[in-house]
Amino acid sequence: MTLPPAGAPSDHDLLVAHLAGDKDAFSDLFRRHQDRLWAVALRTTGNREDAADALQDAMISAHQRASSFRGDAAVSTWLHRIVVNACLDRLRRAKVRRAEPLPDDLDDEAARGRLTVAADPAADPEAVAVGDERRRLVLAGLAELNAEQRAALVLVDMEGYPVGEAAEILRCPPGTVKSRCARGRARLAELLGGTGIMDGASDTSGDATTRPGTDEPTRGGAQ
Protein backbone atom coordinates (compact mmCIF):
# COMPACT_ATOMS: atom_id res chain seq x y z
CA MET A 1 0.00 0.00 0.00
CA THR A 2 1.33 3.43 -0.88
CA LEU A 3 1.15 5.68 2.11
CA PRO A 4 0.17 9.29 1.50
CA PRO A 5 2.74 11.94 2.40
CA ALA A 6 2.49 13.37 5.89
CA GLY A 7 -0.32 15.88 6.07
CA ALA A 8 -1.81 14.75 2.78
CA PRO A 9 -5.39 13.54 2.71
CA SER A 10 -5.86 9.81 3.05
CA ASP A 11 -7.14 7.71 0.18
CA HIS A 12 -10.48 7.57 1.88
CA ASP A 13 -10.55 11.35 2.27
CA LEU A 14 -9.88 11.72 -1.45
CA LEU A 15 -12.67 9.33 -2.32
CA VAL A 16 -15.09 11.21 -0.08
CA ALA A 17 -13.99 14.51 -1.61
CA HIS A 18 -14.52 13.04 -5.06
CA LEU A 19 -18.06 12.05 -4.19
CA ALA A 20 -18.62 15.50 -2.74
CA GLY A 21 -17.79 17.04 -6.11
CA ASP A 22 -14.05 17.76 -5.89
CA LYS A 23 -13.02 17.37 -9.52
CA ASP A 24 -9.35 16.79 -8.77
CA ALA A 25 -9.70 14.34 -5.92
CA PHE A 26 -10.00 11.18 -7.98
CA SER A 27 -7.15 12.17 -10.27
CA ASP A 28 -5.01 12.70 -7.17
CA LEU A 29 -6.01 9.27 -5.94
CA PHE A 30 -5.12 7.73 -9.28
CA ARG A 31 -1.74 9.46 -9.41
CA ARG A 32 -0.94 8.23 -5.94
CA HIS A 33 -1.36 4.58 -6.96
CA GLN A 34 -0.80 4.71 -10.69
CA ASP A 35 2.60 2.99 -10.80
CA ARG A 36 1.50 -0.06 -8.88
CA LEU A 37 -1.81 -0.25 -10.71
CA TRP A 38 0.09 0.01 -13.97
CA ALA A 39 2.47 -2.75 -12.95
CA VAL A 40 -0.41 -5.08 -12.15
CA ALA A 41 -2.21 -4.22 -15.38
CA LEU A 42 0.92 -4.62 -17.50
CA ARG A 43 1.89 -7.93 -15.95
CA THR A 44 -1.64 -9.31 -16.05
CA THR A 45 -2.47 -8.38 -19.62
CA GLY A 46 1.05 -8.96 -20.91
CA ASN A 47 1.17 -6.02 -23.25
CA ARG A 48 1.27 -2.28 -23.03
CA GLU A 49 -1.75 -1.49 -25.16
CA ASP A 50 -4.13 -3.77 -23.31
CA ALA A 51 -2.70 -2.63 -20.00
CA ALA A 52 -3.30 1.02 -20.86
CA ASP A 53 -6.83 0.33 -21.99
CA ALA A 54 -7.66 -1.90 -19.04
CA LEU A 55 -6.26 0.60 -16.58
CA GLN A 56 -8.24 3.40 -18.13
CA ASP A 57 -11.43 1.35 -18.22
CA ALA A 58 -10.89 0.46 -14.59
CA MET A 59 -10.28 4.03 -13.48
CA ILE A 60 -13.33 5.28 -15.33
CA SER A 61 -15.39 2.56 -13.71
CA ALA A 62 -14.01 3.40 -10.26
CA HIS A 63 -14.58 7.10 -10.85
CA GLN A 64 -18.20 6.60 -11.79
CA ARG A 65 -18.98 3.99 -9.17
CA ALA A 66 -17.09 5.41 -6.25
CA SER A 67 -20.26 5.42 -4.20
CA SER A 68 -20.28 1.64 -4.35
CA PHE A 69 -17.11 1.54 -2.21
CA ARG A 70 -18.28 0.10 1.08
CA GLY A 71 -15.13 0.56 3.09
CA ASP A 72 -14.66 -3.15 3.81
CA ALA A 73 -11.17 -3.00 2.30
CA ALA A 74 -8.53 -0.35 1.77
CA VAL A 75 -9.22 2.07 -1.05
CA SER A 76 -6.03 0.91 -2.77
CA THR A 77 -7.20 -2.71 -2.56
CA TRP A 78 -10.53 -1.69 -4.07
CA LEU A 79 -8.73 0.08 -6.92
CA HIS A 80 -6.48 -2.92 -7.53
CA ARG A 81 -9.52 -5.18 -7.54
CA ILE A 82 -11.15 -3.09 -10.24
CA VAL A 83 -7.97 -3.05 -12.30
CA VAL A 84 -7.48 -6.80 -12.03
CA ASN A 85 -11.11 -7.38 -12.97
CA ALA A 86 -10.75 -5.11 -16.00
CA CYS A 87 -7.66 -7.05 -17.03
CA LEU A 88 -9.34 -10.41 -16.50
CA ASP A 89 -12.33 -9.24 -18.50
CA ARG A 90 -10.02 -8.40 -21.36
CA LEU A 91 -8.22 -11.72 -21.11
CA ARG A 92 -11.49 -13.62 -21.02
CA ARG A 93 -12.84 -11.70 -23.98
CA ALA A 94 -9.72 -12.60 -25.89
CA LYS A 95 -10.40 -16.20 -24.86
CA VAL A 96 -8.23 -18.29 -27.11
CA ARG A 97 -5.83 -15.53 -27.97
CA ARG A 98 -2.38 -17.01 -28.10
CA ALA A 99 0.62 -15.44 -26.48
CA GLU A 100 1.70 -12.53 -28.60
CA PRO A 101 5.35 -12.69 -29.53
CA LEU A 102 7.44 -10.00 -27.98
CA PRO A 103 8.65 -7.38 -30.43
CA ASP A 104 12.02 -7.89 -32.03
CA ASP A 105 13.28 -4.63 -30.65
CA LEU A 106 13.13 -5.17 -26.92
CA ASP A 107 14.94 -1.92 -26.19
CA ASP A 108 12.25 0.03 -28.00
CA GLU A 109 9.53 -1.86 -26.18
CA ALA A 110 11.30 -1.37 -22.90
CA ALA A 111 11.47 2.34 -23.53
CA ARG A 112 7.75 2.49 -24.28
CA GLY A 113 6.32 0.21 -21.70
CA ARG A 114 9.00 -1.82 -20.05
CA LEU A 115 7.75 -5.32 -20.51
CA THR A 116 11.21 -6.35 -19.46
CA VAL A 117 13.91 -4.81 -17.41
CA ALA A 118 16.21 -2.56 -19.41
CA ALA A 119 19.68 -3.97 -19.46
CA ASP A 120 22.58 -2.37 -17.71
CA PRO A 121 24.76 -0.95 -20.50
CA ALA A 122 27.86 -2.06 -18.62
CA ALA A 123 26.66 -5.64 -18.31
CA ASP A 124 28.13 -8.54 -20.23
CA PRO A 125 26.32 -8.61 -23.61
CA GLU A 126 26.09 -12.38 -23.54
CA ALA A 127 24.53 -12.37 -20.09
CA VAL A 128 22.12 -9.66 -21.22
CA ALA A 129 21.10 -11.72 -24.22
CA VAL A 130 20.56 -14.79 -22.06
CA GLY A 131 18.55 -12.76 -19.58
CA ASP A 132 16.41 -11.27 -22.32
CA GLU A 133 15.73 -14.68 -23.78
CA ARG A 134 14.82 -16.04 -20.37
CA ARG A 135 12.42 -13.18 -19.73
CA ARG A 136 10.91 -13.66 -23.16
CA LEU A 137 10.25 -17.31 -22.45
CA VAL A 138 8.82 -16.67 -19.01
CA LEU A 139 6.48 -13.96 -20.28
CA ALA A 140 5.36 -16.20 -23.11
CA GLY A 141 4.72 -19.00 -20.64
CA LEU A 142 2.84 -16.66 -18.35
CA ALA A 143 0.60 -15.71 -21.24
CA GLU A 144 -0.37 -19.35 -21.61
CA LEU A 145 -1.83 -19.59 -18.13
CA ASN A 146 -5.50 -19.11 -17.51
CA ALA A 147 -6.50 -15.64 -16.41
CA GLU A 148 -7.09 -16.47 -12.75
CA GLN A 149 -3.78 -18.26 -12.29
CA ARG A 150 -1.98 -15.50 -14.08
CA ALA A 151 -3.53 -12.79 -11.94
CA ALA A 152 -2.63 -14.67 -8.77
CA LEU A 153 0.99 -15.13 -9.85
CA VAL A 154 1.27 -11.50 -10.90
CA LEU A 155 0.04 -10.26 -7.55
CA VAL A 156 1.87 -12.70 -5.29
CA ASP A 157 5.06 -13.75 -7.07
CA MET A 158 5.75 -10.74 -9.26
CA GLU A 159 4.32 -7.78 -7.40
CA GLY A 160 4.93 -9.23 -3.96
CA TYR A 161 1.50 -8.85 -2.44
CA PRO A 162 0.85 -10.98 0.63
CA VAL A 163 -1.59 -13.78 -0.05
CA GLY A 164 -4.18 -12.17 2.19
CA GLU A 165 -4.15 -8.92 0.27
CA ALA A 166 -4.14 -10.73 -3.05
CA ALA A 167 -7.18 -12.64 -1.82
CA GLU A 168 -8.95 -9.38 -1.04
CA ILE A 169 -8.10 -8.01 -4.46
CA LEU A 170 -9.24 -11.17 -6.21
CA ARG A 171 -12.21 -11.55 -3.88
CA CYS A 172 -11.55 -15.16 -3.06
CA PRO A 173 -10.30 -17.07 -0.03
CA PRO A 174 -6.53 -17.08 0.62
CA GLY A 175 -6.51 -20.81 0.02
CA THR A 176 -7.81 -20.25 -3.47
CA VAL A 177 -5.02 -17.77 -4.16
CA LYS A 178 -2.46 -20.29 -2.94
CA SER A 179 -4.03 -22.97 -5.06
CA ARG A 180 -4.04 -20.79 -8.15
CA CYS A 181 -0.43 -19.83 -7.56
CA ALA A 182 0.63 -23.42 -7.09
CA ARG A 183 -1.20 -24.64 -10.16
CA GLY A 184 0.06 -21.69 -12.16
CA ARG A 185 3.66 -22.36 -11.13
CA ALA A 186 3.28 -26.04 -11.93
CA ARG A 187 1.91 -25.23 -15.35
CA LEU A 188 4.63 -22.67 -15.94
CA ALA A 189 7.27 -25.20 -14.94
CA GLU A 190 5.75 -27.62 -17.40
CA LEU A 191 5.74 -25.02 -20.17
CA LEU A 192 9.30 -23.98 -19.47
CA GLY A 193 10.55 -27.50 -18.93
CA GLY A 194 11.74 -28.01 -22.46
CA THR A 195 13.59 -24.72 -22.66
CA GLY A 196 16.36 -25.54 -20.23
CA ILE A 197 15.86 -22.45 -18.13
CA MET A 198 14.36 -24.46 -15.29
CA ASP A 199 17.77 -25.96 -14.61
CA GLY A 200 19.41 -22.79 -13.38
CA ALA A 201 16.52 -20.54 -12.86
CA SER A 202 17.81 -17.79 -10.71
CA ASP A 203 20.90 -16.01 -9.73
CA THR A 204 19.09 -13.94 -7.16
CA SER A 205 19.77 -14.27 -3.45
CA GLY A 206 16.78 -16.18 -2.11
CA ASP A 207 15.97 -13.49 0.34
CA ALA A 208 12.41 -12.66 1.09
CA THR A 209 10.67 -10.81 -1.68
CA THR A 210 10.32 -7.11 -1.19
CA ARG A 211 7.44 -5.15 -2.58
CA PRO A 212 8.52 -3.10 -5.55
CA GLY A 213 8.97 0.52 -4.84
CA THR A 214 9.12 -0.08 -1.11
CA ASP A 215 11.35 -1.73 1.40
CA GLU A 216 8.37 -3.52 2.82
CA PRO A 217 8.87 -7.26 2.87
CA THR A 218 5.99 -9.46 1.96
CA ARG A 219 4.25 -10.84 4.95
CA GLY A 220 3.60 -14.30 3.77
CA GLY A 221 3.89 -14.94 0.12
CA ALA A 222 2.38 -18.11 -1.13
CA GLN A 223 4.53 -20.39 0.92
Added chain:
Amino acid sequence: MTDDDLETPDDERVRSLLRDLGPAGPIPPDVSASITRALQDLPAPETSPIPDSRRSNHRIGRWLVAAAAVVVVGGGGTVLAQNLHSSGSGNDSAAGGESARSSMGADSGAMKAPHSKKLDKLNATRGRLQLPAVSSAHFVRDVRAVLAPSAYAAQSDAASDSADDSTAIRGDSPLAGKSDCTPPAGVPRKHVIPIAYDGRLAQLVTTGSGSGRTAAAYNCAGTKVLHSAPVPTR
Protein backbone atom coordinates in the same frame (compact mmCIF):
# COMPACT_ATOMS: atom_id res chain seq x y z
CA MET B 1 -5.84 -29.71 -0.32
CA THR B 2 -3.20 -28.65 2.18
CA ASP B 3 -0.49 -26.11 1.61
CA ASP B 4 2.05 -28.91 1.53
CA ASP B 5 0.19 -30.52 -1.32
CA LEU B 6 0.51 -27.29 -3.24
CA GLU B 7 4.31 -27.24 -3.19
CA THR B 8 6.08 -28.72 -6.16
CA PRO B 9 9.79 -29.23 -6.62
CA ASP B 10 9.86 -26.53 -9.30
CA ASP B 11 7.92 -24.05 -7.21
CA GLU B 12 10.86 -22.03 -6.00
CA ARG B 13 12.50 -22.04 -9.42
CA VAL B 14 9.42 -20.63 -11.06
CA ARG B 15 9.07 -18.02 -8.35
CA SER B 16 12.66 -17.01 -8.94
CA LEU B 17 12.07 -16.71 -12.66
CA LEU B 18 9.04 -14.53 -12.04
CA ARG B 19 10.96 -12.36 -9.60
CA ASP B 20 13.78 -12.04 -12.12
CA LEU B 21 11.43 -10.35 -14.55
CA GLY B 22 11.95 -7.32 -12.37
CA PRO B 23 9.62 -4.45 -11.70
CA ALA B 24 7.32 -3.37 -14.48
CA GLY B 25 8.58 0.16 -14.14
CA PRO B 26 6.60 3.34 -13.63
CA ILE B 27 3.55 4.09 -15.68
CA PRO B 28 4.51 5.69 -19.01
CA PRO B 29 3.86 9.44 -18.92
CA ASP B 30 1.60 9.34 -21.97
CA VAL B 31 -0.60 6.67 -20.42
CA SER B 32 -0.79 8.55 -17.14
CA ALA B 33 -1.63 11.80 -18.89
CA SER B 34 -4.23 10.12 -21.07
CA ILE B 35 -6.00 8.56 -18.11
CA THR B 36 -5.83 11.72 -16.04
CA ARG B 37 -7.33 13.66 -18.94
CA ALA B 38 -10.02 11.05 -19.34
CA LEU B 39 -10.91 11.24 -15.66
CA GLN B 40 -11.19 14.98 -15.78
CA ASP B 41 -13.52 14.76 -18.76
CA LEU B 42 -15.94 12.51 -16.91
CA PRO B 43 -19.16 13.84 -15.46
CA ALA B 44 -19.69 13.79 -11.72
CA PRO B 45 -20.16 10.27 -10.38
CA GLU B 46 -23.48 8.86 -9.41
CA THR B 47 -23.84 9.24 -5.67
CA SER B 48 -26.54 6.62 -5.32
CA PRO B 49 -27.61 3.58 -7.26
CA ILE B 50 -29.98 4.32 -10.08
CA PRO B 51 -33.43 2.90 -9.29
CA ASP B 52 -34.85 0.58 -11.88
CA SER B 53 -37.74 2.90 -12.60
CA ARG B 54 -35.34 5.71 -13.37
CA ARG B 55 -33.36 3.48 -15.68
CA SER B 56 -36.44 2.54 -17.58
CA ASN B 57 -37.50 6.17 -17.74
CA HIS B 58 -34.09 6.95 -19.19
CA ARG B 59 -34.60 4.35 -21.81
CA ILE B 60 -38.03 5.64 -22.71
CA GLY B 61 -36.60 9.14 -22.71
CA ARG B 62 -33.90 8.14 -25.14
CA TRP B 63 -36.46 6.69 -27.47
CA LEU B 64 -38.50 9.87 -27.26
CA VAL B 65 -35.43 11.98 -27.94
CA ALA B 66 -34.52 9.68 -30.77
CA ALA B 67 -37.96 9.97 -32.28
CA ALA B 68 -37.84 13.75 -31.96
CA ALA B 69 -34.40 13.83 -33.53
CA VAL B 70 -35.64 11.82 -36.45
CA VAL B 71 -38.36 14.36 -37.09
CA VAL B 72 -36.05 17.33 -36.67
CA VAL B 73 -33.21 15.97 -38.75
CA GLY B 74 -35.62 16.34 -41.55
CA GLY B 75 -36.80 14.54 -44.57
CA GLY B 76 -35.86 11.05 -43.63
CA GLY B 77 -37.97 10.86 -40.51
CA THR B 78 -40.58 8.53 -41.77
CA VAL B 79 -38.14 6.15 -43.33
CA LEU B 80 -35.87 6.06 -40.30
CA ALA B 81 -38.68 5.53 -37.82
CA GLN B 82 -39.84 2.64 -39.90
CA ASN B 83 -36.37 1.17 -39.86
CA LEU B 84 -36.01 1.55 -36.11
CA HIS B 85 -38.93 -0.78 -35.66
CA SER B 86 -38.09 -3.19 -38.40
CA SER B 87 -34.34 -3.43 -38.13
CA GLY B 88 -33.08 -6.61 -39.70
CA SER B 89 -36.47 -7.67 -40.93
CA GLY B 90 -35.31 -7.53 -44.48
CA ASN B 91 -38.35 -5.68 -45.74
CA ASP B 92 -36.56 -2.44 -46.48
CA SER B 93 -36.99 -1.23 -49.95
CA ALA B 94 -34.00 -0.22 -51.95
CA ALA B 95 -33.28 3.45 -51.94
CA GLY B 96 -31.15 5.61 -54.07
CA GLY B 97 -28.57 8.08 -52.94
CA GLU B 98 -24.85 8.17 -52.59
CA SER B 99 -23.33 6.14 -49.79
CA ALA B 100 -20.76 7.25 -47.28
CA ARG B 101 -18.33 4.96 -49.05
CA SER B 102 -18.29 7.19 -52.03
CA SER B 103 -17.85 10.23 -49.84
CA MET B 104 -14.65 8.75 -48.44
CA GLY B 105 -13.33 7.75 -51.78
CA ALA B 106 -13.70 4.04 -51.29
CA ASP B 107 -15.18 1.62 -53.75
CA SER B 108 -18.85 0.93 -53.68
CA GLY B 109 -19.22 -2.52 -52.21
CA ALA B 110 -22.46 -4.25 -51.50
CA MET B 111 -24.26 -2.80 -48.49
CA LYS B 112 -26.49 -5.49 -47.13
CA ALA B 113 -26.74 -4.63 -43.45
CA PRO B 114 -29.88 -2.91 -42.22
CA HIS B 115 -27.87 0.12 -41.22
CA SER B 116 -26.40 0.35 -44.67
CA LYS B 117 -29.89 0.59 -46.03
CA LYS B 118 -30.68 3.22 -43.46
CA LEU B 119 -27.61 5.08 -44.58
CA ASP B 120 -28.69 4.93 -48.16
CA LYS B 121 -32.10 6.20 -47.23
CA LEU B 122 -30.72 8.89 -45.00
CA ASN B 123 -28.33 9.95 -47.69
CA ALA B 124 -31.14 10.05 -50.16
CA THR B 125 -32.80 12.74 -48.13
CA ARG B 126 -29.86 14.47 -46.51
CA GLY B 127 -27.20 14.25 -49.15
CA ARG B 128 -23.66 13.03 -48.66
CA LEU B 129 -22.31 12.24 -45.23
CA GLN B 130 -18.82 13.57 -44.62
CA LEU B 131 -16.13 11.42 -43.08
CA PRO B 132 -15.78 12.77 -39.53
CA ALA B 133 -12.34 14.03 -38.58
CA VAL B 134 -10.78 13.12 -35.25
CA SER B 135 -7.75 14.89 -33.84
CA SER B 136 -5.45 14.00 -30.97
CA ALA B 137 -5.85 17.45 -29.44
CA HIS B 138 -9.61 17.14 -29.17
CA PHE B 139 -10.02 13.40 -29.27
CA VAL B 140 -12.77 13.13 -26.70
CA ARG B 141 -14.74 15.99 -28.15
CA ASP B 142 -14.32 14.71 -31.68
CA VAL B 143 -15.28 11.16 -30.77
CA ARG B 144 -18.34 12.41 -29.00
CA ALA B 145 -19.26 14.27 -32.14
CA VAL B 146 -18.85 11.10 -34.17
CA LEU B 147 -21.03 9.23 -31.70
CA ALA B 148 -23.35 12.13 -31.04
CA PRO B 149 -26.78 11.16 -29.74
CA SER B 150 -29.01 10.33 -32.60
CA ALA B 151 -31.65 7.87 -33.52
CA TYR B 152 -28.86 5.42 -34.26
CA ALA B 153 -27.17 5.92 -30.92
CA ALA B 154 -30.44 5.43 -29.08
CA GLN B 155 -31.06 2.23 -30.90
CA SER B 156 -27.59 0.99 -30.07
CA ASP B 157 -28.02 1.79 -26.38
CA ALA B 158 -31.21 -0.19 -26.26
CA ALA B 159 -29.51 -3.11 -27.94
CA SER B 160 -26.38 -3.01 -25.83
CA ASP B 161 -28.42 -2.84 -22.64
CA SER B 162 -29.86 -6.20 -23.37
CA ALA B 163 -27.11 -7.95 -25.21
CA ASP B 164 -23.43 -7.76 -26.02
CA ASP B 165 -21.56 -5.43 -23.71
CA SER B 166 -18.12 -5.91 -25.13
CA THR B 167 -17.86 -4.22 -28.44
CA ALA B 168 -21.14 -2.72 -29.42
CA ILE B 169 -20.72 -0.07 -31.99
CA ARG B 170 -23.31 -1.25 -34.44
CA GLY B 171 -25.70 1.49 -35.22
CA ASP B 172 -23.78 4.15 -33.33
CA SER B 173 -22.98 5.89 -36.52
CA PRO B 174 -24.39 5.60 -39.97
CA LEU B 175 -20.82 4.99 -41.05
CA ALA B 176 -20.32 1.94 -38.81
CA GLY B 177 -19.08 -1.00 -40.81
CA LYS B 178 -18.35 1.11 -43.86
CA SER B 179 -14.59 1.12 -43.43
CA ASP B 180 -12.40 -0.47 -46.04
CA CYS B 181 -9.42 -0.45 -43.69
CA THR B 182 -8.02 -3.51 -42.00
CA PRO B 183 -9.91 -3.77 -38.70
CA PRO B 184 -7.83 -4.07 -35.51
CA ALA B 185 -7.14 -7.66 -34.51
CA GLY B 186 -10.22 -9.34 -33.14
CA VAL B 187 -12.60 -6.54 -34.05
CA PRO B 188 -15.28 -7.35 -36.61
CA ARG B 189 -15.44 -4.94 -39.52
CA LYS B 190 -19.02 -4.07 -38.70
CA HIS B 191 -17.86 -2.61 -35.38
CA VAL B 192 -15.53 -0.11 -36.98
CA ILE B 193 -16.38 3.48 -37.88
CA PRO B 194 -14.25 5.07 -40.59
CA ILE B 195 -12.85 8.44 -39.62
CA ALA B 196 -10.25 10.88 -40.81
CA TYR B 197 -7.20 11.24 -38.59
CA ASP B 198 -4.20 13.35 -39.39
CA GLY B 199 -5.52 13.82 -42.89
CA ARG B 200 -5.72 10.11 -43.55
CA LEU B 201 -8.36 7.45 -43.52
CA ALA B 202 -8.48 5.84 -40.06
CA GLN B 203 -10.93 3.91 -37.93
CA LEU B 204 -12.68 4.25 -34.61
CA VAL B 205 -13.61 1.38 -32.29
CA THR B 206 -15.53 1.60 -29.04
CA THR B 207 -15.71 -0.90 -26.23
CA GLY B 208 -17.96 -1.21 -23.23
CA SER B 209 -21.18 0.62 -22.76
CA GLY B 210 -22.83 3.18 -20.56
CA SER B 211 -20.54 5.24 -18.37
CA GLY B 212 -17.66 2.87 -18.99
CA ARG B 213 -17.70 3.21 -22.71
CA THR B 214 -14.40 4.10 -24.34
CA ALA B 215 -13.21 4.72 -27.87
CA ALA B 216 -9.83 4.33 -29.54
CA ALA B 217 -8.55 5.33 -32.95
CA TYR B 218 -6.56 3.06 -35.24
CA ASN B 219 -4.85 3.75 -38.51
CA CYS B 220 -5.98 2.01 -41.65
CA ALA B 221 -3.56 -0.84 -41.03
CA GLY B 222 -5.18 -1.62 -37.69
CA THR B 223 -2.51 -0.11 -35.44
CA LYS B 224 -3.71 2.01 -32.55
CA VAL B 225 -2.86 5.66 -33.03
CA LEU B 226 -4.82 7.21 -30.19
CA HIS B 227 -5.49 5.72 -26.78
CA SER B 228 -8.92 5.03 -25.50
CA ALA B 229 -10.99 7.90 -24.21
CA PRO B 230 -14.27 7.72 -22.36
CA VAL B 231 -17.39 8.36 -24.37
CA PRO B 232 -20.12 7.64 -21.84
CA THR B 233 -23.56 7.22 -23.29
CA ARG B 234 -25.36 8.15 -20.13
